[in-house]
Amino acid sequence: MSLPETVILTEVGLRDGLQSVAELVPSEAKLDAIQKLVDAGLKQVQVTSFVHPKWVPQMADAEEVCAGLPETTEDVVFSGLVLNAKGVERASAAGLKRVDASISTSDTHSRKNANMGLDEALKHLKKMVALANDAGMEVRAGLQSVWGCVYDGYPPDERIVDMVSKVIDMGVIALSLADSTGMANPNSIKQLLEKTLPLCQDTPVVLHLHDTRGLGIANVVAAMEMGVNQFDTALGGLGGCPFIKGATGNIATEDTINLMNEMGIDTGVDLSKVAQTSKALQESVPESCFTGKLYKMEN
Amino acid sequence: MSLPETVILTEVGLRDGLQSVAELVPSEAKLDAIQKLVDAGLKQVQVTSFVHPKWVPQMADAEEVCAGLPETTEDVVFSGLVLNAKGVERASAAGLKRVDASISTSDTHSRKNANMGLDEALKHLKKMVALANDAGMEVRAGLQSVWGCVYDGYPPDERIVDMVSKVIDMGVIALSLADSTGMANPNSIKQLLEKTLPLCQDTPVVLHLHDTRGLGIANVVAAMEMGVNQFDTALGGLGGCPFIKGATGNIATEDTINLMNEMGIDTGVDLSKVAQTSKALQESVPESCFTGKLYKMEN
Numbered sequence: 001m002s003l004p005e006t007v008i009l010t011e012v013g014l015r016d017g018l019q020s021v022a023e024l025v026p027s028e029a030k031l032d033a034i035q036k037l038v039d040a041g042l043k044q045v046q047v048t049s050f051v052h053p054k055w056v057p058q059m060a061d062a063e064e065v066c067a068g069l070p071e072t073t074e075d076v077v078f079s080g081l082v083l084n085a086k087g088v089e090r091a092s093a094a095g096l097k098r099v100d101a102s103i104s105t106s107d108t109h110s111r112k113n114a115n116m117g118l119d120e121a122l123k124h125l126k127k128m129v130a131l132a133n134d135a136g137m138e139v140r141a142g143l144q145s146v147w148g149c150v151y152d153g154y155p156p157d158e159r160i161v162d163m164v165s166k167v168i169d170m171g172v173i174a175l176s177l178a179d180s181t182g183m184a185n186p187n188s189i190k191q192l193l194e195k196t197l198p199l200c201q202d203t204p205v206v207l208h209l210h211d212t213r214g215l216g217i218a219n220v221v222a223a224m225e226m227g228v229n230q231f232d233t234a235l236g237g238l239g240g241c242p243f244i245k246g247a248t249g250n251i252a253t254e255d256t257i258n259l260m261n262e263m264g265i266d267t268g269v270d271l272s273k274v275a276q277t278s279k280a281l282q283e284s285v286p287e288s289c290f291t292g293k294l295y296k297m298e299n
Numbered sequence: 300m301s302l303p304e305t306v307i308l309t310e311v312g313l314r315d316g317l318q319s320v321a322e323l324v325p326s327e328a329k330l331d332a333i334q335k336l337v338d339a340g341l342k343q344v345q346v347t348s349f350v351h352p353k354w355v356p357q358m359a360d361a362e363e364v365c366a367g368l369p370e371t372t373e374d375v376v377f378s379g380l381v382l383n384a385k386g387v388e389r390a391s392a393a394g395l396k397r398v399d400a401s402i403s404t405s406d407t408h409s410r411k412n413a414n415m416g417l418d419e420a421l422k423h424l425k426k427m428v429a430l431a432n433d434a435g436m437e438v439r440a441g442l443q444s445v446w447g448c449v450y451d452g453y454p455p456d457e458r459i460v461d462m463v464s465k466v467i468d469m470g471v472i473a474l475s476l477a478d479s480t481g482m483a484n485p486n487s488i489k490q491l492l493e494k495t496l497p498l499c500q501d502t503p504v505v506l507h508l509h510d511t512r513g514l515g516i517a518n519v520v521a522a523m524e525m526g527v528n529q530f531d532t533a534l535g536g537l538g539g540c541p542f543i544k545g546a547t548g549n550i551a552t553e554d555t556i557n558l559m560n561e562m563g564i565d566t567g568v569d570l571s572k573v574a575q576t577s578k579a580l581q582e583s584v585p586e587s588c589f590t591g592k593l594y595k596m597e598n
Contacts, residue, residue, distance in 0.1 A: 185561040186520050214554040214592040215561075218517040221485050255513040262484040262514075293513040 004229035006266045009253060010044035010206060011037050013281075014065075015081055016250055017238030019049065019056050021288045027064045029284060033277055034078075035070050037235070040273035042253075046100060046232075047078045050087035066094035079140065083114065088128055092135040100176070101128040102142035105163055106149035118159075122166055129170045141167045142176035142208065147192065148183025157195055164196045174204045176232065179219065182212025186222035193226040208232040209251050210239070211291065216251035217259055224265075231256060236278030237292035252292030254278060272298065303528035305565045308552060309343040309505060310336050312580075313364075314380055315549055316537030318348065318355050320587045326360045328583055330367045332576055336534070337371055339572035341552075345399060345531075346377045349386035365393035378439065382413065387427055391434040399475070400427040401441035404462055405448035417458075421465055428469045440466045441475040441507065446491065447482025456494055463495045473503045475531065478518065481511025485521035492525040507531040508550050509538070510590065515550035516558055523564075530555060535577030536591035551591030553577060571597065 014030055030047075037045055047069065053060035062080060069078055079098040080091045091099045103121040104110040110121050125141060132139045143163055148154050167175055177196070179189075189207075197205060207223050209216045209231065220231060237252030254275040260267045271294065278295035282288070313329055329346075336344055346368065352359035361379060368377055378397040379390045390398045402420040403409040409420050424440060431438045442462055447453050466474055476495070478488075488506075496504060506522045508515045508530065519530060536551030553574040559566045570593065577594035581587070 183561075185558060187562045212592065213557055214516050214551065215558060217513050218520050218558070221517045221520070252513065258512055259484065259514060259517070262482075263486050293511065 003224045003263065003265060004227065006229065006268070007224070007260055008044065008230045009042060009256060009267055009269060010046060010230070010232045011042050011235065011253055012046045012208070012232045012250060013234035013236065013238050013253065013278075015046045015049050015059070016232075017234040017236070018058050020239060021058055021285050023285050023287065024058060025281075025285060027061045027068065029281075030061075030065055031068045031070070033235070033281055034065075036273065036277040038070060038072055038076055040277065041267075041269040042274075043075055043268070044077050044079070047080060049081035049083075050090040050094075051081070051083060062090065063094050066096060082128060082132070084124070085128065085131055088131045088135065088137075092132070092137060096137060098138045098140065098173070099132050100140045100142060101125055101132065102144055102176070102178075104144040104149075105155055105160055106145040106152045108151035109145050109149050112151070118163070122163065125167065126170050129172060133171070138173040140174040140176060140206070141170065141172040142178060143167065144178045145180045146177045147179040147188055148181055150181050154183070157192060160192060161195050161199065165199050168200055168203055172203065174206055174230070175200060176206040176208050178208035179210055180208075182210040182215065184209065184219050185215055186218050189219045189222040190226055193223060193228065197226065197228075204230055206230040206232060211237060211249050211251050217255065220251065220256060220259065235274060235292075236282050236290035236295050238278075238281070238288060238290050249289060249291040252278070252294070254294040255292050258294050302523045302562065302564060303526065305528065305567070306523070306559055307343065307529045308341060308555060308566055308568060309345060309529070309531045310341050310534065310552055311345045311507070311531045311549060312533030312535065312537045312552065312577075314345045314348050314358070315531075316533040316535070317357050319538060320357055320584050322584050322586065323357060324580075324584060326363045326367065328580070329360075329364050330369070332534070332580055333364075333377075334369050335572065335576040337369060337375055339576065340566075340568040341573075342374055342567070343376050343378070346379060348380035348382075349389040349393075350380070350382060361389065362393050365395060381427060381431070383423070384427060384430055387430045387434065387436075391431070391436055395436060397437045397439065397472070398431050399439045399441055400424055400431065401443055401475070401477075403443040403448075404454050404459055405444040405451045407450035408444050408448050411450070417462070421462065424466065425469050428471060432470075437472040439473040439475060439505070440469065440471040441477060442466065443477045444479045445476045446478040446487055447480050449480050453482070456491060459491060460494050460498065464498050467499055467502055471502065473505055473529070474499055475505040475507050477507035478509055479507075481509040481514065483508065483518050484514055485517050488518045488521040489525055492522060492527065496525065496527075503529055505529040505531060510536060510548050510550050516554065519550065519555060519558065534573060534591075535581050535589035535594050537577075537580070537587060537589050548588060548590040551577070551593070553593040554591050557593050
């Protein structure tokens with residue numbers, strides 16, 4: 001199987017990673033990390049989420065972070081996660097040009113997290129996409145728990161195929177498929193991508209993989225063998241705490257870059273610069289769970 | 300590519316894992332772990348190494364551990380690592396039926412660790428094999444740093460091919476190829492196995508992979524795609540400390556079992572029993588680096 005020559009990484013550590021960190025990180029520190037990530041060569045950075053500060057206090061400074069974003073070249077895209085219309089409005093007011101809108105593919109997860117079943121969640125997503133587009137923002141849509149859910153187990157392929165097809169019809173700039181709980185394996189990655197990639201046509205597919213059970217990087221390789229060339233990663237593998245059952249960590253940005261470097265695949269991102277950024281962030285929140293390997297090797 | 304239906308794991312945590320743990324683990328605790336591993340279904344357990352206690356104090360109780368090994372069925376094999384003739388004699392006197400004899404494929408590593416160049420190391424290995432066979436023991440031979448060395452970088456394929464060929468000619472029960480520094484990637488695993496597996500004919504090849512850079516499990520998958528169906532693993536991923544540059548951890552036994560379970564490959568080993576054993580060992584040496592994922596999820 002042939003592998004892609006280049007891979008695009010989207011940094012999600014400042015959102016998916018930091019949202020599980022109890023100790024509040026000052027906006028200046030977040031902005032400093034964002035600047036360093038851009039300097040390292042990352043072109044896509046998810047910088048915050050527009051959720052109620054009562055639920056995720058770490059993201060209460062979403063507007064402040066957006067106001068302080070560095071001036072960059074046009075090929076750098078900053079995005080924010082949105083889960084409802086209010087989030088879309090806030091992202092637009094904050095001046096973002098892209099939002100990441102996401103729903104679950106697990107009914108129980110969707111009801112617990114968003115208080116709605118799957119059909120309603122799809123309608124909800126469609127409205128968010130329209131609202132964001134009307135506000136001049138592009139939308140990356142995301143499906144969560146695609147390869148398994150701690151509540152509902154493994155979803156039937158038919159459901160994922162159906163949901164992918166409906167999301168693609170909404171007209172989005174990209175589709176992210178998330179293994180939110182790290183329950184995917186190289187076989188299931190390939191099997192589901194074989195069924196879903198053809199539905200996506202020209203819409204790029206991004207894989208958002210967690211390393212909860214240590215299979216994250218193996219799943220990246222399996223996905224690349226199927227032609228996927230975009231992945232979400234988090235600096236230092238931040239995200240969730242491995243000491244809590246079912247809690248999850250993202251695949252680490254610098255470890256993923258190392259995989260690509262070693263396999264001769266270009267990311268355009270400087271491994272050492274990202275690793276140093278991860279190390280600095282880890283030192284600022286030492287109680288948090290950074291599960292990446294390579295940032296620890298930085299001097 | 301087709302994957303094997305069954306995979307055989309050799310537990311090396313009590314040797315390769317514990318040897319880096321400064322706090323001495325009582326022999327009774329090691330024997331308790333060995334009993335639990337056998338109860339979990341492991342058929343091959345490397346229980347100790349016969350090295351000078353001055354260099355590895357944790358292994359000073361090699362004879363005591365061997366004297367206390369549980370009665371088992373015939374299909375369970377306990378082995379000890381040996382690095383010289385003295386080690387072979389000690390293993391024989393301790394009543395072991397199998398030794399693991401190992402040399403490096405990196406000249407600098409070999410000179411630093413064993414005070415001999417590669418040609419001399421091969422002669423040395425041949426003598427150990429003969430000595431062990433004469434004593435009625437079977438030998439698994441091992442080559443270290445096959446996919447890279449922190450001193451010498453990546454070895455030329457020709458050297459590995461030559462050394463594999465010579466070791467196979469010595470007549471050993473199995474050949475282990477070690478990525479001692481975690482520098483392999485799925486591409487290099489496949490490329491080198493393509494060249495070396497045909498030389499091994501009927502001699503089983505065991506891969507000994509470290510997860511230093513997070514690629515251990517991805518490398519397992521790549522090796523299985525080439526037909527390899529034997530791997531060394533360590534309970535809890537014990538082995539080396541990820542906070543020390545270049546230090547290395549083995550791939551975790553329970554994480555590897557989970558990979559196999561999820562991909563429908565039979566190991567005959569109970570994941571939860573191994574994870575509980577890892578958890579108990581981790582709690583007895585809390586300062587040590589257990590980098591596995593799944594043992595943390597045990598209640």
